[in-house]
Amino acid sequence: MSAAATTSQPRRPRSGNRRDEAARLAVLHAADDLLVEHGFGALTVEAIARRAGVAKQTIYRWWPSKVEILLDTLIEDSAKRIPVPADEPTAESVRGYLRGFARFLTRDPAGKVLLALLAEAQHDPDTARSLHERCLAPRRARERAMLTGATDAGEIAPTLGPDATMDALLGPIVYRALTGASIPRGLVDTLVDALLRPRAN
Amino acid sequence: MSAAATTSQPRRPRSGNRRDEAARLAVLHAADDLLVEHGFGALTVEAIARRAGVAKQTIYRWWPSKVEILLDTLIEDSAKRIPVPADEPTAESVRGYLRGFARFLTRDPAGKVLLALLAEAQHDPDTARSLHERCLAPRRARERAMLTGATDAGEIAPTLGPDATMDALLGPIVYRALTGASIPRGLVDTLVDALLRPRAN
């Protein structure tokens, strides 16, 4: 979560040269840029090393795979660009969050990172585990808090539990992004209206 | 669509040996089995050739990539296992379709193929194009017909257009499958109730 955090807990060397922060940032940015410019297929460790002006071994010393590099950039970017609203437990803040999420996925380069990792998770179990533990689960915990807060405040009355409700809201957005479709404003509005304020029963 | 159809239109050789149907089926089944058993990461053309007992050249002669092999199996399997209801334009048939779709994605081995291709489409533009043209678009056309038929019959009254409605219904199912979550019956029911039978306005 902290800006200096990396994959594993920061090591505490007794002596020797410290980690080169410039190299770390160069790798992160190189991976990000290459993904956006040439796609995940062209994203190789050797290409990242070339682009970052860094030795391949330096990458392997700190990251077990290119996926973890992307995960580092994603965690930092998503925390900045689409924070989960925690202050105002209103239906409107949920709607705003979903709109921001939709724009993140379709417009923000960092959104491509999330889609790429979600995709790679289908191909590689390690990626799936890392993506959940380091990104999806923490975010989901905050989303749950957002929903239960708004429910307790009487702002919304979802039929489903918090997890299923969030998946019902996010699922269509993610699916449209995955299939390359745009996400019209009306879609988000309808989802919020239909799922968070159900007809009286 | 026909069982013998392959990637390109069936060639019309004037003479010479015809295509070996046994080899074609062996490749299809080998790809399917390898994907389910060892995941997409271990799915290589050479592995498929070994498993199918077929020369690599035979694969490259008929398929431009392993993705097209998977697409061939997916098109055949999905047509059999989750046909789009076309006869009875009722809300209940839509609900049944979604339930079948959910079970397909989570339980059926062929569902893994769809998830893998949806994932690969994020990494490779050619895969994205093929997946849309050969699988998603045709299915979507039938889904649209299903929705408009039910709407005309007065069975449902969706707020959104047919495309957005289908994405709103399928999105959560696909997203749960992508994240490895189960798809409870209540989720499908709530989606159908909330999106197809909106409160009067």
Add this chain to the structure above:
DNA sequence: GGTGTGTCTAGACGGTGCGTCTCGACAAGG
């Protein structure tokens, strides 16, 4: 029956990225 024509298996080929390894240079701590 001979001649083409196209598919099949088998395997070699150069190219590329993988992840590991070694090497020499360098910087900080003890």
Add this chain to the structure above:
DNA sequence: CCTTGTCGAGACGCACCGTCTAGACACACC
């Protein structure tokens, strides 16, 4: 000073890529 650890540079064997060649075989046509 000397240990510890990182850095860049690059070689290594491995796996798979997609292409290519070679030879055997089956069918169509004449």
